[in-house]
Amino acid sequence: MDSYLDRKAAFARDLAVRLEGSGPGVLAERTGLLESTVRDLLDGTGELMSWEVVSACLAAAGIDGGEVGDVRGRWAAVEQAQWDERGNGLRAAFERNGHGKPTRIVEAYRPKVPWRRLAARHPLAFTPWTEPVFGGGRRLPDPAAARDVREFYALLRELRAWAGSPRQSEIEKRSWGMLPDATISAMLQKDRWRSASDREVTRVGHFAAACGLPGTEVTRWVDAYERVRHVPPPDDLARAQAEAADLRQRVAALEREADDLRDRLAATKTQPPVEADAARPESVDGARVDAARPKSADTAPAGTARAGAARAGAARAGAARAGAARAGAARAGAADTPRPDAADTPRADAMNAARPESADAVRAHAAGGGRTGATEGGRASAAGGGRPHAAEGERAHAAEGGRAHAAEHGRAHVAGGGRAHAAEGAPAGDSVEARSALSSRWVGVGWRWRLVSAAVAVVVFAGGVGVGRLVGGTGPERPMCFRGTLHLVGSTAFERTADVLRSGYESLCPDARVEVAAIGSNEGVRALTAANAASTIAMHDGHLKPDSDEIRVRAFRGFPVALVAFAVVVHKDAGVTGLSVRELRSIYARGGPTEWKRLKGGGDVPIRLVGRTEGSGTRTVFEEHILDEPEPELSSRDCRRKDEIRAAARIIRCERSSQAQILDAVNTIPGAIGYAELHVAANARRYPNIRVLSLDGRRPDVSSAGNGYPFVAPEIFYTYGLPPNGSPAAAFLTFLADASARRLLERAGATTCLTADAQVTTPCQPT
Numbered sequence: 001m002d003s004y005l006d007r008k009a010a011f012a013r014d015l016a017v018r019l020e021g022s023g024p025g026v027l028a029e030r031t032g033l034l035e036s037t038v039r040d041l042l043d044g045t046g047e048l049m050s051w052e053v054v055s056a057c058l059a060a061a062g063i064d065g066g067e068v069g070d071v072r073g074r075w076a077a078v079e080q081a082q083w084d085e086r087g088n089g090l091r092a093a094f095e096r097n098g099h100g101k102p103t104r105i106v107e108a109y110r111p112k113v114p115w116r117r118l119a120a121r122h123p124l125a126f127t128p129w130t131e132p133v134f135g136g137g138r139r140l141p142d143p144a145a146a147r148d149v150r151e152f153y154a155l156l157r158e159l160r161a162w163a164g165s166p167r168q169s170e171i172e173k174r175s176w177g178m179l180p181d182a183t184i185s186a187m188l189q190k191d192r193w194r195s196a197s198d199r200e201v202t203r204v205g206h207f208a209a210a211c212g213l214p215g216t217e218v219t220r221w222v223d224a225y226e227r228v229r230h231v232p233p234p235d236d237l238a239r240a241q242a243e244a245a246d247l248r249q250r251v252a253a254l255e256r257e258a259d260d261l262r263d264r265l266a267a268t269k270t271q272p273p274v275e276a277d278a279a280r281p282e283s284v285d286g287a288r289v290d291a292a293r294p295k296s297a298d299t300a301p302a303g304t305a306r307a308g309a310a311r312a313g314a315a316r317a318g319a320a321r322a323g324a325a326r327a328g329a330a331r332a333g334a335a336d337t338p339r340p341d342a343a344d345t346p347r348a349d350a351m352n353a354a355r356p357e358s359a360d361a362v363r364a365h366a367a368g369g370g371r372t373g374a375t376e377g378g379r380a381s382a383a384g385g386g387r388p389h390a391a392e393g394e395r396a397h398a399a400e401g402g403r404a405h406a407a408e409h410g411r412a413h414v415a416g417g418g419r420a421h422a423a424e425g426a427p428a429g430d431s432v433e434a435r436s437a438l439s440s441r442w443v444g445v446g447w448r449w450r451l452v453s454a455a456v457a458v459v460v461f462a463g464g465v466g467v468g469r470l471v472g473g474t475g476p477e478r479p480m481c482f483r484g485t486l487h488l489v490g491s492t493a494f495e496r497t498a499d500v501l502r503s504g505y506e507s508l509c510p511d512a513r514v515e516v517a518a519i520g521s522n523e524g525v526r527a528l529t530a531a532n533a534a535s536t537i538a539m540h541d542g543h544l545k546p547d548s549d550e551i552r553v554r555a556f557r558g559f560p561v562a563l564v565a566f567a568v569v570v571h572k573d574a575g576v577t578g579l580s581v582r583e584l585r586s587i588y589a590r591g592g593p594t595e596w597k598r599l600k601g602g603g604d605v606p607i608r609l610v611g612r613t614e615g616s617g618t619r620t621v622f623e624e625h626i627l628d629e630p631e632p633e634l635s636s637r638d639c640r641r642k643d644e645i646r647a648a649a650r651i652i653r654c655e656r657s658s659q660a661q662i663l664d665a666v667n668t669i670p671g672a673i674g675y676a677e678l679h680v681a682a683n684a685r686r687y688p689n690i691r692v693l694s695l696d697g698r699r700p701d702v703s704s705a706g707n708g709y710p711f712v713a714p715e716i717f718y719t720y721g722l723p724p725n726g727s728p729a730a731a732f733l734t735f736l737a738d739a740s741a742r743r744l745l746e747r748a749g750a751t752t753c754l755t756a757d758a759q760v761t762t763p764c765q766p767t
Contacts, residue, residue, distance in 0.1 A: 004081040011078045012044025015054070015071065022061045030060035032140030037216055048082055050115055051075055051131070052163050052212030056138055072131075079115050079128065086113045087126065094124055097648060106176050106206075111215060117173040122647030129174060132164025140217075143224030148231040152224060156207065157188055159221075163211035174210035177645055179203060180634040182613050182655050201225060232553050243530075243555055243721040480735040481509035486728035487532070489517045490524020490539035492658045493564060493618050493677035494715045498539060500748040505735055512728070518658065521617025525550060525718060533720035534727035541617030542624075542713040543766045550718070559717040559733055560753035560764040562745050565678040566618060566711045567692045567700045568626075569663065573670040575603035578694035581626060581710060587673070588627050594651050596671060605671035609653035610639055610662050612675075618659060621713040622675050626695075639665050639672060663687050675711070679749050714753055714764040 019027065024042060028035040038057060040046045054075055058068055090109045097105060116126040140162050146152035160166065166174070168184040179187075183203060201222060208221040488498050495518035502514040519527070524538035528550075543558060550556040568584065570576060574596045579587075583599060586592040587607060596602030611631050612619035623630055635642045635649035642649055656662045659676040666672040667687040678700050682692055692700060698709045717736070723729035735741050742752045753764035 002081070004078070004085045007078045007081045008048055009044045011074050012042065014074060015057075016042045018063060018067070018071065019057060019061045022057075027057050027060050030139070031056045032142060033057075034216060034220065037214060040214075040216075047111055047214070048075075048078055048115070049214055050212035051129070053214065055134060056140065056162075059134070059136075059138055076128070083113060083116060083126075087116070090116075091124055091126065094118075094121070094648070102176065103178070106178055110176075110209060114209065115212075117170070118176045118645055119173060120644035120647070121177075121642075122644060130166070130170055132166060134164050135161070138162055143221045146224055146228050148233045149225075149228045150233045152228050153187065156204070159208065159211050159213075160188065166211075171207070171210045173645060175206045178206045179210065181637075182634060186614055200229070230549070232549055247555075247722060480731055480738060481512060482726070482728045482731040483511040484728055485513045485515060485535065486732050487515050487517065487536045488539055488717075489519055489527045489536060491521045491541050491617055491715065492518040492660070493541055493566065493680075494518075494539045494562075496677070496680055497562060497564075497715070497745065497748045497750050500744055501736075501741065504740065504744040505732065508735070508740065509731075512731075514732070520613075520615060520657070521620070522615035525556070528554075528556065528718065528720040530720055534724050534729055536720070537729055537732065538718040540716045540718055542621050543716055544718070546766070555721045556718050557722060559719070559736065560714045560760050561717050561736060562715050562750035562752055563761075563763050564713055564715050564750065565700050565709070566621065566675055566713070567678045567681045568673065568675050568695065568711065569666050569681050569687075569690050569692055570673045571605075571666055571668075571670050572689050572691050573603050573605050574607075574673065574691070575601050576693065577601070577691065578697065580696050584695070585627055585629075588632060589629075590632075590650060592651075603671070607651060608636075608639055608669055608672045609651060610665045610669070610672050610674035611653060611655050612659070612662065613655045613657050616657075618675065618677070622711070625710055625713065639669050663690065666690055712763070715750075 019042065022030075024035050024038040027033070027038045031038070033053065033056065037049075037053065041049045041053065041057065051072065054071065055068065058064075058071060063071075086109075090105070090113050093105045093109065094102060115129055117129055119125040119127045141155045141158040143152065143155055146155055160171075168181050168188075171184055172179055172181050184207070187203065187207060204225045205218050205222045208218040213221070488502070491498075495516060498516045498518075502516055505514055506512060517524075521538075521540040521542075525540055525544070528536060528538050540558075541564065544550050544556065546552070551558075568579070576596065576599055579599070588609065593599060593607065595604070595606050597604050609632065611622075619631065632651060632653050633646075633649065634653060634655055635646040636652045636654040637643055639652070639654035642652055654665070656665060659680060662674040663676050663681060663686075666674045667689045678692070681687070681690065684690075694700070695710060696708065700709060700711065717733070719729050719733070723733065737754055737758050739756070742754065742756075745752045751763075753761055755761060
């Protein structure tokens with residue numbers, strides 16, 4: 001009568017008497033448990049049910065007070081008998097296990113002795129679960145009710161509440177160390193829904209078991225997760241589909257625009273050369289000069305050509321500048337002209353949109369005594385808001401990505417914020433080309449030319465799709481400026497450089513405010529929603545996977561900004577100055593060294609691994625670029641010694657949530673090794689005890705990425721779909737393609753991902 005099975009049968013009979021009048025179907029309906037679970041409890045079949053299940057049935061039957069305490073005492077006696085008969089086998093299995101992840105032991109013994117917690121690993125100790133305190137009206141959530149993965153994780157949090165809201169450390173001990181505290185935190189965080197790995201399936205099972213559910217109920221939760229693991233929230237999916245449809249329409253419109261431009265330009269070859277009329281004076285409110293309005297070749301007057309039309313937009317109160325020549329960003333031959341009287345202000349006829357085949361027939365007239373400055377090779381461009389014109393038989397065409405080119409001897413390229421550049425190599429003797437820069441404020445421009453100008457303002461996106469995308473916008477002063485607030489969230493490794501960009505941008509655009517929040521790469525990506533698509537950009541270390549939900553379903557767009565170098569760092573007491581990648585991998589691998597003295601030049605101190613928490617972009621780069629496998633399991637909270645529950649772990653390893661915390665730990669703990677962004681890690685004044693290691697004999701440096709330094713990755717700025725035109729996100733991305741942003745990045749010690757013509761460099765492209 002004292003055996004476990006005898007005690008369990010007697011307990012089942014007593015419980016059935018107490019619950020008499022409430023059949024299995026009724027109890028299942030009231031508790032949310034499966035009817036088969038309730039039936040097994042009352043019949044005494046299968047293994048012992050947890051107190052969480054027993055107490056739920058008692059509450060559903062209206063039993064409370066002292067009677068519940070009596071049932072609890074009987075249940076505890078049965079559990080003790082179970083442990084007395086079977087606990088020694090579990091204890092011996094743990095003692096034989098030399099590693100910190102006893103997966104097979106858990107799988108083998110969980111059904112046999114499930115209701116004990118691993119209180120310590122050295123000396124090995126198992127104790128009964130902490131008795132939970134349950135709230136009123138308990139009902140087990142139904143995992144089948146989850147329509148998507150976000151709702152499933154919300155139900156997982158409800159499951160924890162159903163189990164009496166055990167602390168994360170309690171769940172960790174109930175799972176016998178299979179669910180580290182950091183993993184539980186990630187599973188229970190608000191709005192979590194991104195993880196869809198096979199490892200997460202196992203974690204869901206361990207979590208359900210740690211909440212007191214029997215095997216049939218655990219299977220129910222695991223199956224529910226399998227069903228929705230790849231199903232994003234419906235609101236996000238609907239928005240992504242709508243944005244995709246809108247994007248297709250915009251691409252089609254741009255293709256039609258490009259076809260129309262090609263037809264018009266082809267028609268110019270059949271038109272005879274036309275002479276430009278002499279400039280005629282006209283009163284135009286002070287020094288204002290009308291901007292040229294292009295006309296089609298079919299309606300252009302035969303004797304009129306509009307050439308070098310200029311306006312004095314922001315300079316009405318000052319001198320009108322005419323003929324400011326530009327070759328890229330360089331200016332040559334610009335001359336200030338005195339402000340004419342209203343009656344004598346000339347108005348230059350602008351060139352017709354139909355370009356002549358021969359530039360000899362075109363005469364460009366300078367307005368009001370101003371002179372046209374010739375650039376290298378005989379090129380001249382008129383400053384102001386006029387349209388760029390192609391001479392000498394050049395052909396202008398709008399490419400699908402939104403770039404405008406003038407073929408033959410030169411090309412005009414407009415990058416990011418809408419600046420027009422004359423390409424080198426234009427002939428010097430045939431004619432003077434009138435090329436005008438795009439105005440910083442698009443005033444007096446028809447909707448058709450607004451669309452073309454927006455197409456020319458291009459930012460190249462490479463996040464998972466590998467094609468160009470448009471980021472237009474018309475800021476109040478210039479296309480790259482906005483009024484309001486932009487949020488840069490994500491990577492802690494890029495925080496320092498992001499602050500440099502923020503400061504430079506706010507100086508350039510006084511009405512704009514940029515807030516940088518370093519919350520981690522993956523947390524930054526999670527923060528992107530359709531609601532904040534216009535005002536939030538996520539900073540992520542490295543590219544997202546092309547098949548990730550963010551790229552595949554939610555249509556995130558990625559903008560490569562800069563190449564970031566990371567450093568492996570150690571406390572100086574470690575004794576080493578460099579490691580080969582092979583040696584570094586051995587430190588993190590099973591069976592590798594646990595003391596620095598086993599490595600050449602190493603000191604007599606234990607190796608202490610300090611890593612980032614799961615979800616860190618820097619950790620992902622470290623695992624994928626260096627280790628080629630995941631980091632070892634967590635074994636320590638203080639980074640100095642193993643936790644009792646993980647005393648059998650091979651090596652000391654702790655986790656920190658930011659690179660600053662990693663560097664602080666490595667700086668203060670002898671034998672510690674970690675990783676962080678190079679420029680922050682190399683701050684000897686702040687971290688005097690840290691040594692930056694070379695890898696395979698190469699010092700960490702972004703510029704040496706092409707020479708073999710392996711620990712580098714591009715910093716990618718992600719947006720939720722295509723940022724709306726004129727939004728803070730679109731304006732800031734336009735700024736990043738500008739030369740001023742490249743100079744800021746170089747000043748911060750980063751290598752920009754964009755060339756001068758807005759092309760993504762090879763190291764920054766997806767691999």
